[in-house]
Amino acid sequence: MFKDFYALATDGSTWSVPQDFEAVFNWDYDDGRVGMMGLYAKGKEMQWDAATRIDWSQELFEDNPEGMPEESLPIHMAGCYLKMSDKEKANVRRHFQAWQLSQFMQGEQGALICAAKIVTQVPDADSKFYAATQTIDEARHVEAYKRLLTKFGVAYPMTKPLQELIDQTLRDSRWDMTYLGMQVVIEGLALAAFGQIRDYAQNPLCAQVNAYVMQDESRHVAFGRLALRDYYPTLTQKERDEREQFLLEASYLMRDRFDAVELWQNLGLPIEECATAMYESGFMEKFRNSLFTRIVPIVKDIGLWGDTIRNGYTEMGVIDYAKADVQALQDEDENIARQFDMRQRDIQRVIDRAKGSGQDGRVAAAE
Numbered sequence: 094m095f096k097d098f099y100a101l102a103t104d105g106s107t108w109s110v111p112q113d114f115e116a117v118f119n120w121d122y123d124d125g126r127v128g129m130m131g132l133y134a135k136g137k138e139m140q141w142d143a144a145t146r147i148d149w150s151q152e153l154f155e156d157n158p159e160g161m162p163e164e165s166l167p168i169h170m171a172g173c174y175l176k177m178s179d180k181e182k183a184n185v186r187r188h189f190q191a192w193q194l195s196q197f198m199q200g201e202q203g204a205l206i207c208a209a210k211i212v213t214q215v216p217d218a219d220s221k222f223y224a225a226t227q228t229i230d231e232a233r234h235v236e237a238y239k240r241l242l243t244k245f246g247v248a249y250p251m252t253k254p255l256q257e258l259i260d261q262t263l264r265d266s267r268w269d270m271t272y273l274g275m276q277v278v279i280e281g282l283a284l285a286a287f288g289q290i291r292d293y294a295q296n297p298l299c300a301q302v303n304a305y306v307m308q309d310e311s312r313h314v315a316f317g318r319l320a321l322r323d324y325y326p327t328l329t330q331k332e333r334d335e336r337e338q339f340l341l342e343a344s345y346l347m348r349d350r351f352d353a354v355e356l357w358q359n360l361g362l363p364i365e366e367c368a369t370a371m372y373e374s375g376f377m378e379k380f381r382n383s384l385f386t387r388i389v390p391i392v393k394d395i396g397l398w399g400d401t402i403r404n405g406y407t408e409m410g411v412i413d414y415a416k417a418d419v420q421a422l423q424d425e426d427e428n429i430a431r432q433f434d435m436r437q438r439d440i441q442r443v444i445d446r447a448k449g450s451g452q453d454g455r456v457a458a459a460e
Contacts, residue, residue, distance in 0.1 A: 095242075095243070095248070098242065098243070098245075098246060098247055099248050099249065100191075100248070100249055100359050101249060101250055102250075110260055110264060111264065112263065113264075113266050114210070114214050114266040114268070115214065116214065117213070117215070117216050119217065119218040119221070121218060122218060123218075124219075125217065125218055125222075126217075126219055126319070126323075128319050129217075129220060129223060129319055129320070130222075132223050132312060132315060132316055132319065133219065133222045133223040133226060136223055136226030136230070136312060140226070140229065141233070141305070142233075143233050143234075143236045144236075146305065146434075147237065147240075147301055147302060147305065148298070148301070148437060149240060149298070151296075151297055151298035151301075152244070153244050153245065153296055153298065154295075155183070156179070156182075156183040156186070157183070157186050158191075158244075158245060158299070159190050159295075159296050159299040160294050160295030160296040161186075161190065161290070161293055161294055162293055162376075164374070164376040165376055166185070166186060167367075167370060167371040167374045167376070167377045168185070168371065168374075170370055170373075171366050171367060171370035173362050173363055173366055174362075174370075184360075187245060187247065188247060188356060188359070191242060191245040191248060191249065192249045192353060193286070193290075194238055194242055194245070194248075195238075195242060195248045195249040195250070195251075196249070196251065196252060196255060197234075197286070197287070198234075198238035198239060199251035199255065200259075200279055200283055201231050201234040201235045202235050203251075203255070203259040203262075203275065203279065204227075204231045204275055204279065205228060205231035205232055205234075205235060207259075207263065207271050207275040207276075208228040208230075208231055209224075209228050210263065211224040211227075211268065211271055211272065212224045212225050212228060214271070215268045215320070216268070217320075220316075220320055223316050230309045230312075230313070233309075234306050234309065234310075238302070238306075241299065244298075249355070249356065249359075250355075252355065255279075255347070258274060258346050258347060259274075259279070261339075261343075262275055262279075269320075269321060269325075269336075270339070272317045272320055272321055273317075273339065273340065274339075276314060276316060276317025276320075276321075277314070277317050277340070277388060277391055277392065277395070278340065278343045278344065278388060280313050280314050281314055281388035282347050282388065283310060284307060284310050284311065284387045284422075285383050285384045285387055286380075286384065287303040287306055287310065288303075288307065289383075300433075301437075304426075304429050304430045304433045305430055305433070307429075307430065308426055308427055308430035311422070314391060314423075315419075317395075318394055318395060318419070321396075322395045325395055325396040325397060326396055330399075333397060333399060334401060336397055337397050337399055337401040337402040337405075338401055340392060340397060340402060341401060341402060341406075344385070344388065344406075344409065345409075347384070348384065348409070351371075351377075351380075351381065352368065352371065353367075354368070382410060385406070385409070385414050386414050386422070387417075387419065387422065388414075389411055389412065389415045389417070390414060390417045390418075390419045391419060392406075394419065
């Protein structure tokens with residue numbers, strides 16, 4: 094059973110979050126907003142099966158499952174790590190990579206539940222339609238990461254910061270806060286984190302899984318942009334200020350979820366030394382800042398760009414990401430996923446041709 098893979102005990106087999114919101118029906122079945130209905134059409138067209146689109150016969154690498162650069166391990170320069178044998182270092186890599194993928198999987202289940210909540214709660218019919226396609230997308234992502242983690246043979250529970258943000262997002266009765274917490278913050282950060290593995294992993298399976306998930310996720314972030322960009326101009330300044338404060342707190346919370354304290358504790362490593370190494374790691378500093386590549390320009394685009402958020406992002410050192418072209422990033426996600434599909438087809442053609450040549454040779458020898 095999958096729960097046997099957990100390196101740390103989970104707090105029971107389920108987690109319940111109390112809800113207090115209305116289920117909203119909409120009797121207007123007109124086509125809705127052009128942009129939203131276009132996104133809905135794209136969501137239907139681009140459905141895929143995790144069991145067949147991905148070649149699960151591919152195996153992970155033995156000493157570095159994802160084939161990530163050594164500097165991507167945040168404690169690679171820590172004294173405790175440098176003293177380890179090659180076998181011990183391989184075990185740390187495996188656990189760190191599994192811990193990170195576990196947070197992806199756990200976050201995707203959070204996104205699955207939030208998307209279902211949006212279907213139930215959002216007043217616009219066109220938003221309900223698109224959120225329904227996102228719900229099946231998120232289920233597929235949970236499946237894909239579960240399959241990948243099964244190959245690792247180890248998994249980790251949801252981190253406290255991620256659980257806290259999902260809890261806040263689900264408990265809030267206002268429909269736009271579900272969008273803000275999940276579609277903007279969690280999904281936006283996830284895209285940047287997925288991209289690190291997609292772009293740096295030498296293992297084809299790990300890179301492929303993240304490329305395909307990113308193709309879907311870029312649509313989900315676009316969904317949040319479309320819905321909130323129309324809604325926030327209708328709010329009072331006080332209401333927008335409240336949402337900016339939530340965004341800022343959520344941004345700090347999610348940035349800190351990568352501290353991996355529970356991982357280092359599980360491996361019996363000195364927490365203070367590992368934490369120091371993480372914050373002095375140039376790769377991790379770049380990674381933490383790059384997490385906001387998708388969030389900051391979207392926050393600006395949806396109209397939550399008052400003093401609170403601008404001062405906060407300036408203090409965090411991520412304000413310059415407001416200049417990023419979100420549409421260009423989304424187009425790149427689409428193109429990279431297509432390249433993985435083309436590569437897979439090319440490999441299959443070579444395999445099929447080789448099989449055909451082998452059969453022809455056997456026939457000729459028999460004659």
